[in-house]
Amino acid sequence: MTLLGEFAKLFAVFLAIFSFSFQGASCQLVVTPADPSLVNALAGSNVTLAVSFSGADDPTVTWLMGDLPVVTWIIATGLPPDIPENRRKVLNIEKNGSLTFVNVTLEYTSNYTIELTKSGLGKSRTTFTLEVFERIQNVILSAQPDVAIEGAERFTLQYSMLQGVVQQQMWFFNDIEIKSNSRYTVEERSLVILGPNRLDSGSYTVLLTNPFSSVTTRINVTVLYGPEKPVLEALPAQPFYLSGDTLNVSCRAEGVPLPTAKWLFGTQIPDQFKGVLNLTNVQSNQAGNYTCTLVNEQTKEELQRSIILKVYERPSGIPMCSVQAVNNVSLQYSCMWSGGTPKAVLSFPTLSDTSSRVENFSLIFNASDNLNGKNVACMADHPVEQNQCSITANNPMMFRPTVRTKVSSDGKIVVTIECVSKASPEAVVSWSQGNETSPAGTTYQISINATQLQIRDYNVSNFIFQNYTCTCSNPLGSQRRAVQLQGPSISDFSLFRNHNGTIITLTWEVPPTSVVTGFDIQLKGPDLPDKHRNSTQNRGSANTFHTIHQEPGSIRSVDFFLDPSLTYRFRVIPKALMTEGEPSEVQRTGPGEGLSGPAIAGIAAGIPCSLLFLVLLGCAIYFCFYWKKNKRRQTRYPVSRAVEKAITTHKEVTPHNLLTGGLKSPPDYNKLNLNPSERSMALPTFVPPAPVRVATTV
């Protein structure tokens, strides 16, 4: 208890000392903030800068707004505080010196200093900072300039708002905070992007805060660029297209927004489908320079590209080569391949000529031997196809004139002599008769192409034995042939029987230059049976030849039924209208043929003779053998002489060969000229041989 009492005494002493010292201190005027000296206030609210003071009961209080005194008052007096008229609505001073703002407005944001003075007690002061805020509302982000373009110097994002006081702003790009650096500058109410590029496209956010509100606002920014990396191509890519092909011409470029294509082909043509021109069944008039302009519709930036489309067309058909005579001394080689796009380029490399022309090319050369038979090629060059043709010029070939005879409706003999010689260029034919340059008069007529000479006359003797000459010529040479017509004649006459001898076939030929319009078949012997092989009726005229049949000039064989047990003799008379020629030789058919009366007599006489002949033959062989043995020692010279002579003789016998000039020889009629007994031999079967037509030969 004493301890507690002593502690109580000690406390009382301490209290007395403390109380004394406090009393002494209260002589000093002191003002202290009752709250933190930084005060945030929302506009429109009531706010108090609260202070407490000590040291005097009635000091003079002065509130300074910044340096400007706004309230002066001597506390505890009945006098009203001295407040400027315009601030009275807002400012109010409390009895304890605190300053109250009623319905505070933004303009009261300031530093406030309270000064207490009391004469004799000095002065005391303390300072508050009042910040008045409004709620942030309706923040809008805007861009300056409107669109961001890559490569511009700067691009600015700015915020604006209906109201609000911002204490802090923060910027975010795709939700990552932006710090000021070389590319970004955060200014008072904006973000500046220096040298924007396409990577700066994205979402920008600004976060605005004050103690009473915080607002986030977002804007999407697209940095425009392009057109760049333009591509203009035709697909499928080909050096050229054929008319009828289908292709797309595509024009595109990178950029934001995607560049659009404008087409120019002569004039503006519409874009079909996002920079693609579809050309189906393309024609050569669609070939040319296509220009595509790529436009960034927003930045109006442009790029231009051009492409040359080639549309080709093959010339029609194939190249044609020809050679023509010019003035009958020169040769004009021509080559033609018409149509097509482009035109084909033609040249004659084999003529050692380097020039060339398109579509149609001719070269003229003097005819010379080295052009004769030379294969001249024309090279035809076209991008679609390379082709060629060739032509060979030849001098006129050997030829054989042909002679045809017919009877015209007005009863004249019409003989046509035709001269056709293979030649390139085609040979020109000219005619002469005897020593005259060309046959004259109405008797003669030359066809328009001059290959045929027609002779018309009632009487064959008026024109046979004349020499008609035709000449076929071109610049490389000429061939000349003479034709001497001869009267009606038969060159060969044969008879064939079927195996039982009931049918015979007569065949004959006429020489190539013979003029024949018909034949009389004459018979000597019993009358022929009729087709039913009835017995013959009349044997009265059996001893003279009489005409049993007539044939026109084109016929070369005729069949007859006959009685194999009887003997007949046949011959043929050639005729040129009324003029009769030499009768043919006579052919006999009948039993015992080959053993005619004289023959039988000969055989009868021959049997003893042949025995004698055998003896003589044996002697002859012996002598011959003996003689040859001797001769071996002699020179053989005379033998080869004999052979030579035989050949020469043979040539003379067949004069046709001289004229045919190595062409196919006519049949050797001498060989066919068999003796009667051989000729009337029966054939194994009845096959009438095809009549041998021999081309007319001079």
Ligand SMILES: *[C@@H]1O[C@H](CO)[C@@H](O)[C@H](O)[C@H]1NC(C)=O
């Ligand atoms: C502020 O003070 C005035 C006057 O004393 C009063 O009428 C008003 O209701 C107060 N306002 C608020 C929000 O307290």
Ligand SMILES: *[C@@H]1O[C@H](CO)[C@@H](O)[C@H](O)[C@H]1NC(C)=O
């Ligand atoms: C000063 O007076 C006001 C109003 O009378 C009161 O609200 C405030 O609390 C007082 N301040 C102090 C520190 O006593």
Ligand SMILES: *[C@@H]1O[C@H](CO)[C@@H](O)[C@H](O)[C@H]1NC(C)=O
């Ligand atoms: C507060 O002040 C504002 C503007 O000064 C005024 O519009 C409003 O009516 C005032 N409010 C009050 C309660 O006095």
Ligand SMILES: *[C@@H]1O[C@H](CO)[C@@H](O)[C@H](O)[C@H]1NC(C)=O
């Ligand atoms: C308040 O005072 C401080 C320092 O004394 C100063 O930095 C500030 O700018 C002042 N504020 C106003 C609104 O005058």
Ligand SMILES: *[C@@H]1O[C@H](CO)[C@@H](O)[C@H](O)[C@H]1NC(C)=O
């Ligand atoms: C910005 O872009 C995003 C997605 O890219 C989209 O969801 C958003 O709505 C856009 N905002 C504005 C303001 O255009």
Ligand SMILES: *[C@@H]1O[C@H](CO)[C@@H](O)[C@H](O)[C@H]1NC(C)=O
């Ligand atoms: C053009 O061709 C392309 C590709 O073949 C096709 O996709 C497109 O539809 C065509 N456009 C027209 C307009 O025919």
Ligand SMILES: *[C@@H]1O[C@H](CO)[C@@H](O)[C@H](O)[C@H]1NC(C)=O
């Ligand atoms: C194609 O046309 C464009 C525009 O007219 C031009 O600039 C370009 O030189 C032309 N190209 C050719 C190869 O002529």
Ligand SMILES: *[C@@H]1O[C@H](CO)[C@@H](O)[C@H](O)[C@H]1NC(C)=O
């Ligand atoms: C043509 O031959 C006949 C005699 O056959 C003669 O009289 C004539 O003078 C000849 N004419 C010429 C041009 O040689």
Ligand SMILES: *[C@@H]1O[C@H](CO)[C@@H](O)[C@H](O)[C@H]1NC(C)=O
């Ligand atoms: C020439 O003309 C004749 C008749 O006018 C005709 O039969 C012949 O075939 C023609 N020859 C040639 C090579 O044109």
Ligand SMILES: *[C@@H]1O[C@H](CO)[C@@H](O)[C@H](O)[C@H]1NC(C)=O
């Ligand atoms: C026809 O020519 C042959 C030989 O070439 C000659 O023998 C004959 O006398 C000529 N005939 C005529 C009528 O000139």
Ligand SMILES: *[C@@H]1O[C@H](CO)[C@@H](O)[C@H](O)[C@H]1NC(C)=O
């Ligand atoms: C003879 O032969 C032909 C056929 O070759 C035959 O038709 C005919 O009846 C034969 N005649 C006799 C009499 O045998």
Ligand SMILES: *[C@@H]1O[C@H](CO)[C@@H](O)[C@H](O)[C@H]1NC(C)=O
């Ligand atoms: C002979 O011919 C006649 C008709 O011309 C015919 O009526 C008759 O029967 C034939 N006789 C014989 C034997 O065939």
